[in-house]
Each structure stands twice: as C-alpha cells, then as structure tokens.
Amino acid sequence: MSTENTGLRFSVVIVNYNGGAMLGDCIRSVLREDVRAAQIIIVDNGSQDDSLATIERDIPGTMIIRNPCNAGFARAVNQGLAQAQGDFALLLNNDAQLQPGALRAFADTFDQIPEMAIAGGQLHYADGRLQNAIAPLPTLTAELLPRALLKWILPHRFQSKMATGIPVAVESVIGACLTVRRSTLPQLGLLDEDYFFFLEETEWCQRARRLGFQVYHVPAARVLHAQGQTANRFRTAARIEFQRSKLIFFKKSRPFTSYLVLTALLPIKSLINALSNTLLCLLTACTNARQRAKTLGYWHITLWHMLGRPASWGLPGKCLREKGRVQ
Numbered sequence: 001m002s003t004e005n006t007g008l009r010f011s012v013v014i015v016n017y018n019g020g021a022m023l024g025d026c027i028r029s030v031l032r033e034d035v036r037a038a039q040i041i042i043v044d045n046g047s048q049d050d051s052l053a054t055i056e057r058d059i060p061g062t063m064i065i066r067n068p069c070n071a072g073f074a075r076a077v078n079q080g081l082a083q084a085q086g087d088f089a090l091l092l093n094n095d096a097q098l099q100p101g102a103l104r105a106f107a108d109t110f111d112q113i114p115e116m117a118i119a120g121g122q123l124h125y126a127d128g129r130l131q132n133a134i135a136p137l138p139t140l141t142a143e144l145l146p147r148a149l150l151k152w153i154l155p156h157r158f159q160s161k162m163a164t165g166i167p168v169a170v171e172s173v174i175g176a177c178l179t180v181r182r183s184t185l186p187q188l189g190l191l192d193e194d195y196f197f198f199l200e201e202t203e204w205c206q207r208a209r210r211l212g213f214q215v216y217h218v219p220a221a222r223v224l225h226a227q228g229q230t231a232n233r234f235r236t237a238a239r240i241e242f243q244r245s246k247l248i249f250f251k252k253s254r255p256f257t258s259y260l261v262l263t264a265l266l267p268i269k270s271l272i273n274a275l276s277n278t279l280l281c282l283l284t285a286c287t288n289a290r291q292r293a294k295t296l297g298y299w300h301i302t303l304w305h306m307l308g309r310p311a312s313w314g315l316p317g318k319c320l321r322e323k324g325r326v327q
Helices: 003-009 021-031 051-058 073-081 102-112 140-144 147-153 182-188 200-210 229-233 235-253 256-283 289-306
Strands: 010-016 040-045 063-067 088-092 096-098 116-124 177-181 214-225
Touching: 003 010, 003 102, 010 021, 010 073, 010 102, 021 040, 021 051, 021 088, 021 096, 040 051, 040 073, 051 063, 063 073, 073 088, 073 200, 088 102, 102 116, 102 177, 102 214, 116 200, 140 147, 140 256, 177 182, 177 214, 182 200, 200 214, 200 235, 235 256, 235 289, 256 289
Parallel strands: 010 040, 010 088, 040 063, 116 214
Antiparallel strands: 088 177, 096 214, 116 177
C-alpha cells in the first residue's frame, strides 16, 4: 500500500461536546494526513457553542451526527463506527491533533502485526513532553496500594509513558487517539454503552485481549493532546464519572468480592481526602482558591457516595436512560 493511499484506509470518528476552536484544529490535522472530509465523522453530544456551525462553514463535507443531548462517549463512538468505512477506524478526541505521519505509522503496524486489533498513539503536550498513553487494567491491588509503590514494585506493568521507538504490546491504551481494525469488530463488538465516560476503551482493550487479539502502543503515531479539556471544565463531575465507571468495570470484569470491597473502599477514600484537604484549607484560612475548590470537590464526591450514587450526578446535559437505552 503506497503512502499516498494511507488516508483512504481510515475513517475518523470525533466526538464533540462544545469543542470550540479545538474541533477545527483537530479536523484540519486529519485532513493533512490525506483523509477525505467525507471520511471524517463528527458525533456531536448536544453542543451549545458554535463549533458545528463553524465546521459546516469552514470545512464542508464532513459527516455530522447530532445528538440532542450528551449521550456519552461510548454511545457516540458507536454511532460513528456504524458509519465508518475502510480498513481502520480512528477514534480521536476533539482536543487532539495528529502529527505528520501518524496514520502511516498506524497502518504500517497493523500491516506488520495481523493479530493486532487495537492500537494507541503517543500523546504529547504542546511543548513535546510525553503524556500518559497506556494504562494497566484496573485491579483491587491498584486501588489498595499507592501508585508510587506499585511503580516501584512493578515498574513495567504500571508505567504510563514509554520512551521507546518501536510498537509494544500493552494491556490497554488511552482513548484520546485509538485505532481499531474494522475487520475485527464483528467478533470484538462495539464499546460498552454502560460506560458514560472513562474506561470504555479500557474494557474494549481487555475484551480484545481475551478474544486472542493484541493491543499495541505505537510511539511513531504522534499526537498533540490538550488532555481532558472537557473534563477539566467539570473537574468534580468528571471524578464522579470516573468512579462510576470504575465500579461498572469491577462489577462486570472482576470477582464479585472485589466489587464489594471497591464499593466500600471508594467512599472511605473520598472521605479521607475530604477531611485531609479540609485540614489543609483551614491551616491556610482557606485563602487559596484552588485548595478551596479541591476541598469542596472531595466533599461533593463523598456526598454522592453517601446518597447512594445518584445517576443524575456527574457530567452535565446527559440523555435520559430508560431500560438500559439512551432516550
């Protein structure tokens, strides 16, 4: 396959939620990789800004799927995958930008490793520093022990950044830039829509490996990533979504005893964080705005646990769910 045809082998699915100017920068980075506009599928989760109008005006020809509300990442990706064509489907966050040669690196690795179903790129900050691009599968041990200790005991398993130049098999990759071989989807299936935000790609990677496929980190597929711009606007709500997704993951993928331990552990950890940050706040007379916000956030999460983890808490604008389906 010639380099000139690389872009034709990809469909690109971008989930958008009030992406603003980031969405345009993301799409233009894809177009520079010779992907046609018609192969770019934007799934909008009820945005209220002008991001879609700007794209329709400045970058015509993309496919746009509009959800009336925030259907969640997994649901939106699945809508995009249903429209994808070609050999590979690239899932790309709206705050990410492909760097030159990224798609070539993905395509070459897929061609060289036939058993590879999922590949993740190397995420970078704008200044070139590496971001977390891989992640171990969640375990109860990782919940009970400090991350620094785990990295010291098992540095290979708990590293999240790799300074390597060659593709390497990993447990899971970060979904900000993730490519799936479309021919594996009939067996692999789509993302689990029980996950609203966080860990849906982790479960997908776990599922792929259990089916005998491989998951790889591809460092030559470089991507600039603003890292969680949507989540950062709703930091406490995003933490609630993360804990909710973690509970779903354990309930579905781990022994029931581990799930029970986690359901007890998370509120205890939240309360400890709330109390310790309250003490830090009081020691400074709560003059530090960041510390105040952090303290209130932990109390908010603790209250969510105490109230039975209401489904309505978390990221805003959610679609209603009835009988397991988004309405």
